[in-house]
Structure formats: C-alpha cells, structure tokens
Amino acid sequence: MPIELRTITIEPLRNNYDHLEKRFGHKPASRYQEASYDIQPVENLHYRPTWDPDQTLYDPTLSRIRMRDWYDLKDPRQLYYGSYTQARARQQDTEEANFEFVESNGLVMLMTDALRQQALDLLVPLRHVAWGADQNNMMVCGYGYGTTFKQPCVFYALDQLGIAQYLSRLGLLLGGQDALVAGKQAWMEAPAWQDMRRYVEDVMAVRDPVEVFVAQDVVLDGLLYPLVYERLVDDLLAVQGGTAVSMLTQFMTRWGAETRRWSDSVVKTMAAESAENRAVLEEWITQWGQRAVAALAPLARPVAVDTTDALMTEQIAAFAGRAAKAGVTIKLEH
Amino acid sequence: MDTKARQPKLGLREKYRLLTRDLGWDPTYQTRETLYPYAEYEGIKIHDWDKWEDPFRLTMDAYWKYQSEKDRKFYAILDAHAQNNGHLNITDARYLSAIKLFLQAISPGEYTSHQGFSRAGRELPGVGTQVACQMQALDELRHAQTQIHALSNYNRFYNGFHAFVQQRDRMWYNSVPRSFFDDAMTGGPFEFVVAIAFAFEYVLTNLLFVPFMSGAAYNGDMSTVTFGFSAQSDEARHMTLGLESIKFLLEQDPANVPIVQGWLDKWFWRGLRLLSLVGTMMDYMLPKRVMSWAEAWNIYGEENGSALFKDLARYGIRKPKGWEDASKGRDHISHQFMLGLYQWSFGTAFHGWIPTDEEFAWLSEKYPDTFDRYYRPRWNELRKLAAAGTPFKNYGLPMLCQTCQLPCLFTEPDDPTTLCHREVEYKGERYHFCSSHCQEIFDHEPEKYVQAWLPMNQLTQGTSGGGGLENWMKYVNLVDGQDNGDFEGSQDQRNFAQWKHNSVSNQA
Amino acid sequence: MAIIARKPYDFPPADSVEHYHGDQLIYMCWGHHLMFAAPFMTMASPKTSFGEFLKTALEPIIALDPDAAKVDWTKVEWTRRGKAFKPALDKSLQDNGIVHKEYLRFDTPGLNTVCG
Numbered sequence: 001m002p003i004e005l006r007t008i009t010i011e012p013l014r015n016n017y018d019h020l021e022k023r024f025g026h027k028p029a030s031r032y033q034e035a036s037y038d039i040q041p042v043e044n045l046h047y048r049p050t051w052d053p054d055q056t057l058y059d060p061t062l063s064r065i066r067m068r069d070w071y072d073l074k075d076p077r078q079l080y081y082g083s084y085t086q087a088r089a090r091q092q093d094t095e096e097a098n099f100e101f102v103e104s105n106g107l108v109m110l111m112t113d114a115l116r117q118q119a120l121d122l123l124v125p126l127r128h129v130a131w132g133a134d135q136n137n138m139m140v141c142g143y144g145y146g147t148t149f150k151q152p153c154v155f156y157a158l159d160q161l162g163i164a165q166y167l168s169r170l171g172l173l174l175g176g177q178d179a180l181v182a183g184k185q186a187w188m189e190a191p192a193w194q195d196m197r198r199y200v201e202d203v204m205a206v207r208d209p210v211e212v213f214v215a216q217d218v219v220l221d222g223l224l225y226p227l228v229y230e231r232l233v234d235d236l237l238a239v240q241g242g243t244a245v246s247m248l249t250q251f252m253t254r255w256g257a258e259t260r261r262w263s264d265s266v267v268k269t270m271a272a273e274s275a276e277n278r279a280v281l282e283e284w285i286t287q288w289g290q291r292a293v294a295a296l297a298p299l300a301r302p303v304a305v306d307t308t309d310a311l312m313t314e315q316i317a318a319f320a321g322r323a324a325k326a327g328v329t330i331k332l333e334h
Numbered sequence: 335m336d337t338k339a340r341q342p343k344l345g346l347r348e349k350y351r352l353l354t355r356d357l358g359w360d361p362t363y364q365t366r367e368t369l370y371p372y373a374e375y376e377g378i379k380i381h382d383w384d385k386w387e388d389p390f391r392l393t394m395d396a397y398w399k400y401q402s403e404k405d406r407k408f409y410a411i412l413d414a415h416a417q418n419n420g421h422l423n424i425t426d427a428r429y430l431s432a433i434k435l436f437l438q439a440i441s442p443g444e445y446t447s448h449q450g451f452s453r454a455g456r457e458l459p460g461v462g463t464q465v466a467c468q469m470q471a472l473d474e475l476r477h478a479q480t481q482i483h484a485l486s487n488y489n490r491f492y493n494g495f496h497a498f499v500q501q502r503d504r505m506w507y508n509s510v511p512r513s514f515f516d517d518a519m520t521g522g523p524f525e526f527v528v529a530i531a532f533a534f535e536y537v538l539t540n541l542l543f544v545p546f547m548s549g550a551a552y553n554g555d556m557s558t559v560t561f562g563f564s565a566q567s568d569e570a571r572h573m574t575l576g577l578e579s580i581k582f583l584l585e586q587d588p589a590n591v592p593i594v595q596g597w598l599d600k601w602f603w604r605g606l607r608l609l610s611l612v613g614t615m616m617d618y619m620l621p622k623r624v625m626s627w628a629e630a631w632n633i634y635g636e637e638n639g640s641a642l643f644k645d646l647a648r649y650g651i652r653k654p655k656g657w658e659d660a661s662k663g664r665d666h667i668s669h670q671f672m673l674g675l676y677q678w679s680f681g682t683a684f685h686g687w688i689p690t691d692e693e694f695a696w697l698s699e700k701y702p703d704t705f706d707r708y709y710r711p712r713w714n715e716l717r718k719l720a721a722a723g724t725p726f727k728n729y730g731l732p733m734l735c736q737t738c739q740l741p742c743l744f745t746e747p748d749d750p751t752t753l754c755h756r757e758v759e760y761k762g763e764r765y766h767f768c769s770s771h772c773q774e775i776f777d778h779e780p781e782k783y784v785q786a787w788l789p790m791n792q793l794t795q796g797t798s799g800g801g802g803l804e805n806w807m808k809y810v811n812l813v814d815g816q817d818n819g820d821f822e823g824s825q826d827q828r829n830f831a832q833w834k835h836n837s838v839s840n841q842a
Numbered sequence: 843m844a845i846i847a848r849k850p851y852d853f854p855p856a857d858s859v860e861h862y863h864g865d866q867l868i869y870m871c872w873g874h875h876l877m878f879a880a881p882f883m884t885m886a887s888p889k890t891s892f893g894e895f896l897k898t899a900l901e902p903i904i905a906l907d908p909d910a911a912k913v914d915w916t917k918v919e920w921t922r923r924g925k926a927f928k929p930a931l932d933k934s935l936q937d938n939g940i941v942h943k944e945y946l947r948f949d950t951p952g953l954n955t956v957c958g
Contacts, residue, residue, distance in 0.1 A: 089402035162394030674879030730903035
C-alpha cells in the first residue's frame with residue numbers, strides 16, 4: 001500500500017467505464033480489461049466493404065465457429081500492448097545476451113560442420129514458415145471478432161516476425177548469407193519441405209479467421225514448437241554438441257510454451273460453447289493436424305534419424321492430450 | 335572454419351533486407367491472386383514491390399525494447415497522476431470537455447486504425463509494406479489502449495467519460511469519426527493506406543496532434559501530455575510510412591496518379607471535416623489557449639501543406655480540390671460548430687458554455703475579420719437569453735450531411751450568412767450535403783454513401799431506443815443532468831471547485 | 843461514377859421512406875436565421891396539409907427565435923431544389939409535390955434578427 005501523501009481523499013463517482021461495470025461489477029478493472037473489452041465497433045456499421053460486399057465490416061459470421069459472446073475468449077496471460085512489450089523486451093534481452101555469448105565465445109566454431117549443417121537445414125527455412133504465421137495471424141487479427149480474441153493475434157504475428165528475424169540471424173551466424181540463400185532454395189524446392197510449404201500456402205488461402213487460427217496457431221505451431229525446439233534442438237542437437245543452437249533458439253522454446261497456454265484456452269472455451277463448435281474444431285484439428293504431422297516428419301528425420309517415428313508418435317500423443325484437455329477429441333496417424 | 339571470414343560483413347541496409355523482405359517467397363501451391371485477393375481491384379499497378387524503401391529499418395527486437403521503455407515511463411507517470419489526484423491540476427473543469435470528446439471520438443478511431451492496418455498488413459503483397467503496416471497496426475492498438483488508460487482516472491471523478499464504448503456506435507456526433515474510419519476500411523487496402531497513412535497522418539495529423547497535446551500541457555493535464563510525448567515517435571514513423579507509400583504508388587505507374595489524386599481529394603476533405611471538431615476544441619474548449627485554429631491551419635495546413643504539394647507536383651499531383659474552400663472556412667468553422675454544440679448540449683456527453691468576456695477578447699483578436707462581425711452578436715444574444723433564465727436550447731433535430739455526417743452548419747464558402755447546401759437525386763432518393771466537396775465524394779461512389787447510418791434519420795425511425803428523447807438518452811447511456819448541458823451549474827463544475835478548494839485549504 | 847468493388851455492390855439506403863411508418867422527412871432551413879446552427883429535420887405524414895405541417899412541426903421548434911412570432915406564412919419566400927416554390931398551405935405535402943427528404947428553404951425578408 002503506497003503512502004498517501006496528499007491531504008485529501010476524494011471519493012470517486014464511479015469505479016470504471018460502464019461497459020466494464022456491466023461485465024465485472026462495480027469494482028476497479030484491471031488494465032487488461034480496460035484495454036481490451038468491447039473496444040471493437042459492433043453496431044451501426046456504415047458501409048459494406050468494397051473488397052467483399054457480402055461481408056459486414058466487423059462480421060462474426062465469417063467463421064463457422066459461433067460464440068454468444070466473443071469476449072469469452074480471453075487471454076490467460078492478460079496481455080495488452082504495455083504488458084506485451086514489457087514481456088517481450090525482457091525475453092529479447094535474454095536472447096540478445098545469448099547471441100552475444102555464442103558469438104563472443106566462438107561457440108559456433110565448437111560445432112562440427114555436419115552438426116552446423118543439420119541445424120541450418122532444419123532451422124533456416126523455418127523463417128519462411130514464421131513469415132507465413134505472421135501473415136496468417138494478421139488475418140485473424142484483421143477479420144476476427146472481439147478484441148480479447150484477436151488482440152493476441154497481432155502480438156503473435158509480430159512475435160513471428162521477430163522469430164523469423166532471430167532465425168535469419170542464426171542462419172547468418174552459422175552459415176553467412178549463403179545459408180539464407182540455401183535455406184530459401186530448400187523451402188522452394190527440396191522435397192522434404194514441400195508438404196510444409198504447401199501447408200502454409202493453403203492456410204493463407206483460408207478466409208475463415210478461426211480456421212486460420214486453428215490451422216496455424218493451434219495445429220501447426222502447436223506441433224512444430226515442441227518438436228523442433230524442445231526435442232530436436234534442445235535434446236538431440238544439444239547432446240551432439242549443439243548447445244549454442246539451443247541458446248540461440250531459447251526465445252522460441254519459451255515463446256512456444258507461453259503461447260500454447262493461450263491457444264489451448266481459446267480452443268477450450270470455443271469447444272465448451274456448443275456441440276457444433278466442438279464438431280467443427282474436431283474436424284479442423286484432425287484435418288490440418290494430419291497434414292501437419294506429414295509435413296513435420298521429413299524435417300525431423302535428418303536430426304532424429306531412427307528415433308523419428310517414436311518421436312512423432314510421442315508428439316502426436318502430447319498434442320492429442322492437450323486437445324483432449326481442451327475438450328476436443330482427435331486421433332492423428334503417423 | 336570461420337564463416338565470417340569467408341563472407342563479407344553485411345551493411346545495415348542489406349541486413350535489414352534479409353531480415354524482412356527476403357522472408358517472402360512466390361507461392362506455387364496457391365496463386366498470388368488467391369493469397370492476396372484484394373490487391374488488384376482498385377486499379378493500382380505495382381510492378382516492383384522491391385522498390386519500396388524502408389525508412390526506419392526497425393527490427394522487432396529493437397521495437398520491443400524501445401516501445402517497452404516508453405510504456406514503462408508512461409504507466410509510472412499515470413500511476414503517480416492517479417495517486418496524487420493529478421486531475422486537480424488542470425486549469426479548469428471546462429477543459430474536461432476536450433478530453434471527453436477525445437475519448438469518445440478519437441480513441442475509437444485509433445482502434446479502427448489498428449484494425450485497418452492489420453488488414454492492410456495482410457493484404458498488400460509486398461513484405462516491406464506489410465511489415466510497415468503491421469508495426470503501425472500494433473502502434474495504433476497502443477494508442478487506443480494508452481488513451482483509455484490515461485483517461486480512466488478522469489472517468490472515476492467526472493461525468494461524460496463513462497460510456498465512450500456505447501457512444502462510439504450510437505452517439506450522433508461520433509458517427510462523424512466512425513463513418514470516416516468505416517469509409518476508409520471499406521475501401522481497398524491501397525485506398526486505406528492513402529487515406530489514413532497519407533491524407534490523415536501525414537497531411538493532417540499535426541493539426542490534430544499538436545493542438546491536443548499542447549492543449550493538454552497548457553492546461554495541466556499531465557496524463558494526456560504523457561501519452562502525447564510517448565506517442566510522438568510513433569507518429570513520426572507513421573508519417574514517414576504515409577509519405578513513402580504515396581511516393582511508391584506514384585512512382586510505380588503513371589496510371590496510379592489519377593487514382594491517387596482522387597483519393598487525396600476525397601480524404602483531405604473527409605479529414606478536414608473531421609478536424610473541425612479539433613478546431614472547435616482549440617478555440618473554445620481549452621481554458622488556456624495554445625493557438626487558434628486559424629493559426630494552426632496557417633502553419634500546419636497552409637505552409638507545410640503547400641510545401642508538400644509543391645514537392646508532389648513532379649508526379650503530376652496537385653493540391654486537393656477542397657483546399658481553397660478549407661482556407662475560406664478557416665475563420666468561421668470553429669465558431670459555427672461551437673454555436674451548434676452549445677444549443678444542442680442537451681444531447682452531448684460533454685458540456686457546452688458561453689465564452690467569458692476575456693475569451694471574447696481573445697477570439698476577436700484571433701479572428702479580427704469574422705468574430706465581432708458575425709459571431710459575437712450571436713453569443714451576446716445567447717448570453718441575454720441565458721441571463722433571463724431562458725437558455726437557448728434548440729430541440730429541433732439538425733439535418734446531417736450524407737457524407738461527413740456533421741450537421742449542415744457550415745456556411746457557403748463566399749457567404750458567411752447563408753448555410754451551405756447541396757443536394758442530388760440518386761435512384762429516386764434525395765441526398766443532402768454540407769458542401770460541394772462532400773457532394774463530389776458522394777457522386778463518385780453513391781452506392782456506398784446511400785448506406786450511411788445517419789443518427790438523426792435513425793432516431794426518427796424509432797430504431798434508437800424506441801423514439802423520444804428520454805429513450806434515446808438511455809440508448810446512448812447519457813445521464814441527463816450530469817453528462818450533458820451547460821457547464822454552468824454542472825456537477826463537474828461543482829465537484830472540481832469543491833475538491834480543488836479542499837486540496838488547498840484546511841477544510842476536511 | 844460507379845463504385846469499384848470486387849462483387850456486385852448495391853444496397854438500399856438506410857433511411858428510405860418505408861422506414862418511417864407512414865411519415866416522411868422534410869428538411870427546413872430558415873434563411874438568414876443562423877441562431878439555429880443548422881437546418882431542421884422534421885417529420886410528418888405526406889397527407890398533412892402544408893399549413894398544418896408548418897403549425898405543428900415547424901413553429902414549435904423555431905419559436906426560440908424572437909422573429910418567429912412575426913412570420914407571416916402567406917408572405918414567406920420558398921425555395922425548393924434551387925428554384926422559387928409556391929406551396930399551397932391548404933394542400934397536403936404530397937399534393938404540393940414535397941417528397942421524402944425534401945429540402946425547403948424559406949426566407950422572411952425584413953426579419954433578420956442578429957445574423958445579418
């Protein structure tokens with residue numbers, strides 16, 4: 001409790017804005033609540049979009065998912081702009097220190113060429129996946145409904161831009177500009193990457209904002225981040241002498257864990273809303289999940305080699321377990 | 335093997351290219367048209383997205399670091415302001431009307447702008463432009479949120495702030511900014527960027543930003559000033575995006591020039607009409623004045639704008655069509671608007687009032703050609719009526735302009751004694767306008783503007799709460815006798831005076 | 843000019859006459875009486891006589907102006923769609939050809955309060 005230095009105490013007329021008192025009662029609201037609830041226009045929209053006159057400007061029917069109140073989809077991290085940038089600034093400090101440490105101690109030189117090449121092959125093309133994720137999340141933020149649902153997506157989008165930039169720097173550090181050229185070539189042409197690229201492009205063609213959220217954030221990143229950063233990098237590459245790589249991707253590992261907490265909770269709330277929602281989510285997560293598994297396995301194989309199948313089975317089980325906790329039953333094959 | 339030794343060190347520019355636009359690729363599993371479906375229909379031709387210049391070269395790590403530092407300071411000051419009853423430091427409670435209007439009319443616009451840039455950041459098929467739009471999308475969210483936070487403490491102690499969310503969609507005068515931003519967002523991504531990033535942010539933002547933030551500083555409102563300072567560097571970035579996008583479009587193809595010129599004509603006038611709210615605030619609502627609207631227009635409109643359009647002339651761009659009429663209206667619009675707000679103050683969620691003698695003198699000095707001749711007599715008449723206990727409350731509903739949605743209260747450009755009126759018939763319906771330029775905007779896209787949700791025309795249909803003033807007030811969350819009416823005798827006036835007195839005296 | 847859109851773009855106006863439950867809107871502007879900041883929006887049945895409309899819909903709202911009591915409706919100069927107009931006070935709005943969202947301006951020479 002701060003010390004009251006003023007001589008007077010004034011009784012406020014009200015504790016908060018009307019819309020927050022209506023939702024949360026007559027008590028002071030948090031900064032997250034003030035920043036987020038009901039701040040998107042909802043009614044008396046003036047004109048139809050020229051880019052698609054069949055839609056309204058803020059249109060909850062763009063998605064097959066229906067919510068009585070889209071503001072039920074809150075962010076358990078309670079991120080608004082201020083808390084978001086504070087959180088990322090701290091993480092970026094750590095990541096910068098890690099880059100600095102790896103560079104100044106010449107840790108890259110301690111890695112074998114083969115190991116370094118493995119890391120480059122796995123990680124550099126992912127910067128394009130991240131750019132796809134950025135655009136997909138801008139789509140959800142732009143066309144989704146209700147600020148508490150779509151605000152995390154603009155954060156997510158720019159996080160993915162940040163991740164794409166860290167991956168690019170990692171590529172430059174480990175292999176110079178050639179590594180980025182080679183990574184892009186693999187992304188465009190190497191057979192191992194084509195299911196992944198097709199996946200990302202196909203998600204970009206979807207115009208249902210919740211389906212985009214599911215296909216990108218819940219499914220693809222929900223499988224990719226634990227597999228790539230926790231298992232392939234932190235476990236497998238690290239034990240072979242690739243601790244440096246693990247340090248350079250620490251931001252991604254932690255970001256993935258933090259973000260899954262949010263995306264899981266959104267799925268859970270949507271699924272709990274209605275049987276129809278649950279059925280749609282099961283359909284999407286199964287369809288996109290199956291494709292994501294197929295796209296990820298060939299990326300894991302050069303690193304995990306013989307253990308790839310076991311690893312994929314384990315990751316699928318973990319993913320299905322998280323979905324089940326959110327109320328969505330799925331079965332994916334590997 | 336030292337990779338650094340093998341390859342030349344990258345320059346900043348090249349490195350930024352690798353960290354942004356090199357992330358993109360040409361899709362092959364889907365067509366470009368499928369992935370960027372809104373990029374072509376406006377008729378803008380882009381031959382080479384790589385010609386886009388990145389003026390800032392801001393990577394995300396730097397963005398987070400820099401922005402979080404600003405926000406940390408901002409919230410620290412805000413907390414202190416709340417704790418120390420900083421609201422008692424404002425010059426006078428009349429000042430609050432300006433920031434009530436800001437929260438109701440402008441902050442929701444920041445949010446809309448966030449949404450529009452999110453869409454543009456997705457739809458434009460060039461990585462450099464996308465990244466710039468995305469960062470602006472994030473910034474605009476920041477502005478909406480920091481404004482709501484900055485004014486939250488005022489809301490606890492004063493009326494008129496509490497229902498900004500409901501009033502954003504329902505309050506009659508807020509349909510002016512709402513329709514402005516809805517208009518921009520229902521246009522294609524290129525029009526949106528020209529409208530908001532260039533016409534609004536670059537050409538007009540100084541007219542909004544400087545007066546508001548300096549007004550806050552002059553009037554002791556630390557929390558708004560803090561927001562203003564904190565947003566300044568964002569605004570600088572946004573203005574650069576505005577200028578860069580316009581030059582990029584103009585350089586890409588000569589066929590873009592007439593399209594862009596049409597948008598400039600439209601959005602200059604749309605923006606100017608919106609800013610008449612700001613002019614009124616500057617001339618009438620700030621107890622301590624910063625500068626007059628006329629002076630602001632001279633500096634930020636006339637001087638800066640002329641230089642800008644001189645610069646753009648090499649592309650074949652001329653000043654927006656409405657420029658001359660804007661200059662002609664310079665000495666009139668704020669007076670005409672405030673006279674309206676005063677007589678309709680029963681229906682506004684902020685207070686109106688009659689200026690004091692000292693303010694009359696200031697107005698007459700700043701507007702030597704118009705105030706004494708046209709407007710002082712009206713204010714004198716209003717004063718007489720108020721003194722007689724019969725204040726002039728105009729319960730007649732005002733006619734609204736089909737395009738800008740302001741009441742048709744501005745006079746003919748060359749005749750300050752006649753209200754300006756234009757009308758057209760379109761598909762058997764009659765439509766009315768406050769000015770030739772608002773009519774031209776309609777004529778260009780009548781299919782769009784016929785849909786306008788004009789608050790007065792809805793009220794009379796019985797759709798805004800069920801008909802009648804009382805129901806309408808419920809519909810817009812307006813508390814009669816508290817939020818509205820004359821400042822004289824208002825609860826805000828009484829409370830502020832009492833609290834201020836208590837804070838400097840020994841009374842409990 | 844027609845709007846440029848990706849699909850057919852045609853929507854009804856939000857204030858066409860069928861929304862007014864048998865009434866219509868009429869905009870009224872009193873020339874050189876700028877104490878009233880803007881023209882008025884009024885509403886009446888198209889069957890109302892023009893004189894009755896003036897009495898019930900217009901007079902109460904212009905009464906604030908001291909000139910209002912001195913207005914002689916038989917001597918008022920009317921303008922409609924930019925041209926002089928002579929409405930018959932005893933005929934209905936409809937029979938006077940006053941359509942939904944019609945704008946009428948009336949001038950009262952000699953009565954010019956404080957607005958020159």
